[in-house]
Amino acid sequence: MPVVKAEFNPRYEALICLLRASEALWNASRIFFAQWRLGPSQFNVLKILHDAPDGCTQAELSRALLVHRSNITGLLNRLEKRKLLERRDSKTDRRAYRVVLTAAGRRLVRRTLPHYHRAALAVWGRLSEKRVRQIVSEFGQVSRDAEQAVRPFSNQPKHART
Amino acid sequence: MPVVKAEFNPRYEALICLLRASEALWNASRIFFAQWRLGPSQFNVLKILHDAPDGCTQAELSRALLVHRSNITGLLNRLEKRKLLERRDSKTDRRAYRVVLTAAGRRLVRRTLPHYHRAALAVWGRLSEKRVRQIVSEFGQVSRDAEQAVRPFSNQPKHART
DNA sequence: CAGAGATTGTTTATGAGTCAACAATTTATA
DNA sequence: TATAAATTGTTGACTCATAAACAATCTCTG
Numbered sequence: 001m002p003v004v005k006a007e008f009n010p011r012y013e014a015l016i017c018l019l020r021a022s023e024a025l026w027n028a029s030r031i032f033f034a035q036w037r038l039g040p041s042q043f044n045v046l047k048i049l050h051d052a053p054d055g056c057t058q059a060e061l062s063r064a065l066l067v068h069r070s071n072i073t074g075l076l077n078r079l080e081k082r083k084l085l086e087r088r089d090s091k092t093d094r095r096a097y098r099v100v101l102t103a104a105g106r107r108l109v110r111r112t113l114p115h116y117h118r119a120a121l122a123v124w125g126r127l128s129e130k131r132v133r134q135i136v137s138e139f140g141q142v143s144r145d146a147e148q149a150v151r152p153f154s155n156q157p158k159h160a161r162t
Numbered sequence: 163m164p165v166v167k168a169e170f171n172p173r174y175e176a177l178i179c180l181l182r183a184s185e186a187l188w189n190a191s192r193i194f195f196a197q198w199r200l201g202p203s204q205f206n207v208l209k210i211l212h213d214a215p216d217g218c219t220q221a222e223l224s225r226a227l228l229v230h231r232s233n234i235t236g237l238l239n240r241l242e243k244r245k246l247l248e249r250r251d252s253k254t255d256r257r258a259y260r261v262v263l264t265a266a267g268r269r270l271v272r273r274t275l276p277h278y279h280r281a282a283l284a285v286w287g288r289l290s291e292k293r294v295r296q297i298v299s300e301f302g303q304v305s306r307d308a309e310q311a312v313r314p315f316s317n318q319p320k321h322a323r324t
Numbered sequence: 325c326a327g328a329g330a331t332t333g334t335t336t337a338t339g340a341g342t343c344a345a346c347a348a349t350t351t352a353t354a
Numbered sequence: 355t356a357t358a359a360a361t362t363g364t365t366g367a368c369t370c371a372t373a374a375a376c377a378a379t380c381t382c383t384g
Contacts, residue, residue, distance in 0.1 A: 017298045022184030023228065024305035028312040030372085041340065059362060066185065071341055073364060078339080095349045095362040122311040126303060135297075136179045141288055143186035149284040150190040192342080192369095201369060221332060233371055235334060240369080257332040257379045331380070342369075350361070 025123070032119055036112055041065070043112070045075055046101065049085060050109040055100035057090065084108060187285070194281055198274055203227070205274070207237055208263065211247060212271040217262035219252065246270060 029040045038046070048064050049056060056064070058072045065072075076099060079085050084105035087097040101109070124132065191202045200208070210226050211218060218226070220234045227234075238261060241247050246267035249259040263271070286294065 017301050018180070018184055019187065020228070021301040021305045022181055025181065025308050028308040031312045039339065057362075066182075067340085068342060069361095069363065070343080070365080074340075093350070093362080097363080119311050123304060123308045126307065127300060131296075131300065138289060138293070139179045139183040142285060143183045145288065146183075146186045146190040146285045149281050150193045189342095203370060219332075229370085230372055231331095231333065232335080232373080237370075255332080255380070259333080325384100327382100327384090329380100329382080332378085333376105335376080336374090338372080340369105340371075343367090344365100346363105346365080348362085350359100352357100352359075354355100354357085 028119075028123070032116075033112075035115075036108060038108075038112075041067075041075060042079055043116075045079060046084065046105055046109050047113075049099060049101045050106065055088070055098040057093075057096045058099060059096070061099065079105075190281075190285070194278075195274075197277075198270060200274075203229075203237060204241055205278075207241060208246065208267055208271050209275075211261060211263045212268065217250070217260040219255075219258045220261060221258070223261065241267075 026040065029043075033040055033043050044065055045061060048061060058076065059069060061076075062069045062072045076085065076087065080087065083102055085099055085101050087099055090096040090098050127135075188202065191205075195202055195205050206227055207223060210223060220238065221231060223238075224231045224234045238247065238249065242249065245264055247261055247263050249261055252258040252260050289297075
């Protein structure tokens with residue numbers, strides 16, 4: 001199977017390891033949520049709306065999920081087609097919608113959530129609380145350093161003219 | 163990778179933290195490789211081929227990258243169009259190709275790699291080697307537990323009829 | 325050897341993400 | 355107040371991922 005040669009650089013290995021772990025978690029959650037015909041991102045949307053009594057605008061959703069505005073459009077279209085949520089015109093901003101769960105959407109989240117928490121515990125249960133706290137604090141730093149390391153490039157013009 | 167609000171459960175928080183970190187790393191690497199007009203996955207393909215003197219079959223690539231066969235097709239098409247690699251008929255299996263880097267592909271990888279290693283160090287440099295080793299060993303377990311937790315569902319029929 | 329079964333790569337359909345550009349609208353400022 | 359600047363949601367073009375179904379081919383087994 002493995003065609004990837006070792007690099008004898010433990011930090012390089014850690015990078016790969018982290019990415020693999022997150023891929024495994026993502027895949028697992030994809031399989032998990034397929035029970036309810038949901039993708040992980042769809043679940044996230046529903047969960048956020050469930051916690052927001054007055055709904056959200058799409059821009060708020062995109063910030064909460066750390067994804068681009070344009071991504072939210074399609075995500076909501078698919079969920080709206082299934083009548084799990086709806087877009088209502090905002091009373092105060094005629095550019096925006098307020099996105100709210102339907103009763104069916106709310107029921108679905110309530111049914112799903114306990115299963116989800118059980119699964120999360122199964123995944124992390126072996127790590128001690130102490131280790132878990134360490135991970136939380138270290139990874140914040142790693143994330144920030146990643147953004148930092150790449151900042152010199154991130155505002156450069158894409159590539160002038162093709 | 164359900165990235166949802168805090169639940170007053172440290173393990174739950176760790177999950178979110180890990181996923182955020184891996185997202186940050188993935189985004190950073192997307193920005194990083196854009197310098198050479200490469201996506202992260204494209205770079206991975208080139209890197210693997212660079213380490214495989216006799217090339218790979220597409221199936222080998224898909225196993226090394228943990229992605230589906232069908233995904234490799236498009237990935238290679240884009241790279242082949244740019245003459246960074248080519249598909250040669252396999253001498254021993256008429257179903258398969260041997261995918262190999264062109265001279266240009268090889269040059270690109272060699273130019274890129276040192277920058278990449280520098281960046282990886284910038285990201286992980288704050289963590290001690292000891293901590294990095296811990297992470298590597300623990301995350302293997304977390305990944306396995308994630309797969310395990312989800313196994314009951316993973317062989318179930320997709321979903322009969324929508 | 326014949327045939328059953330597995331594997332290889334492609335296609336098609338779908339989901340999820342990026343970015344850039346746009347019209348409509350709000351907000352801030354000069 | 356008029357206008358410049360920022361924000362909102364959509365679209366279109368692109369990348370990257372999955373799954374299912376297919377033809378061609380290899381491999382194993384009776």
